[in-house]
Amino acid sequence: MIRYEKRSARMQAALDAEPFHRYTFEDGTVWTEFYRSGDVYLLRFPDLADFEVSADGTVVVSHPVEDVDDATVEHLYVNQLVPLALSRQGRPAFHASVVTVPGGAVAFLGKTGMGKSTLAASFALHDAAFLTDDALIIEEAKDGCRALPSHASLRLWEDSVDALVDERVAKASAISYSTKARLLAGDALAYSEESQPLLAAFVLESADASDVTFRELSGLDRYMAWLGNSFLLDIEDHELLAQHFEWTHRISGAVPTFALDYPRDYGMLPDVRRAVRQRAAAIGNPT
């Protein structure tokens, strides 16, 4: 659980300390800076908001920059702060979208731009539901891993909206740091409020593929696929690192994991959905 408090807008004053970690885009632009400030973490999203996270990850306080709208701050909280704060609590969290398939759910792991949200939307528009478009929170149960639902919206680039979405799907106001459209779950874009057994994970790889192909990952490749797509608030805390090492080992060992290549062609998405469902079904019914 996380207790969330929204505070009034304030300037992002210069900090004395150097950040102990940064997320940057490929062009070098800073997305997030991680600081320690007294007994709390301070996560700075330049020109958007600061968030304070308690040392145990149970309290998050937002301080938006002047004129940054509530939807943007809320989105940062749900997509970035929740998985990071939960990681501080020892809850595994990964960069992935999740959709339902018969018997449970499957996750699509991958970095930004690999097609996680487009695949999630494609499933949710056609006889399935999405649980999250960006942050997979896992609950480890006696009978395996369960994927928890996140918020009931997903974000797509305009070209994906044009190709996939019709007027039946409601759009929310855009958030200020991205031109992606924000789509709200509803009758046409189904959302699952229930946690689901996580049957398999697919790591989104090459966009140059000419067909839909799977490659089952094992050993280090499998471990590293989960590790490389995980959220972790404090990469310098030995106890947390050790927990992270262990839960990555458990989850990567428990969830069948495949590299998924497919052409980034909207016309191929029905084939991708069919292939993913068949692969997930085969896991439960090996021949």
Place this chain on the structure above:
Amino acid sequence: MNLDTQLSIPPQVMSRLVGDETVLLNLSSGIYFGVDGVAQRIWESVAEGHSLGQAAATIAAEFEVDEERAQADVVEFANDLVERGLLIE
């Protein structure tokens, strides 16, 4: 370091078997390492408390390489792991 040297895993290093390979984490640096094949077998042998000479004998027997070559490889690999903080003397 020689063939009689017995190395150990420092407390800040974690290792887990993943399939046929081993993933290592040095908590001090936060850096992950993967070892497989001959390197993984050397790691296992050292982790079991064997000297470098005993590890080399294991490698020579299991991978059908001559013992002199195995000894050189084991010492080189062990030096590399010590430099990375993954083993200590």
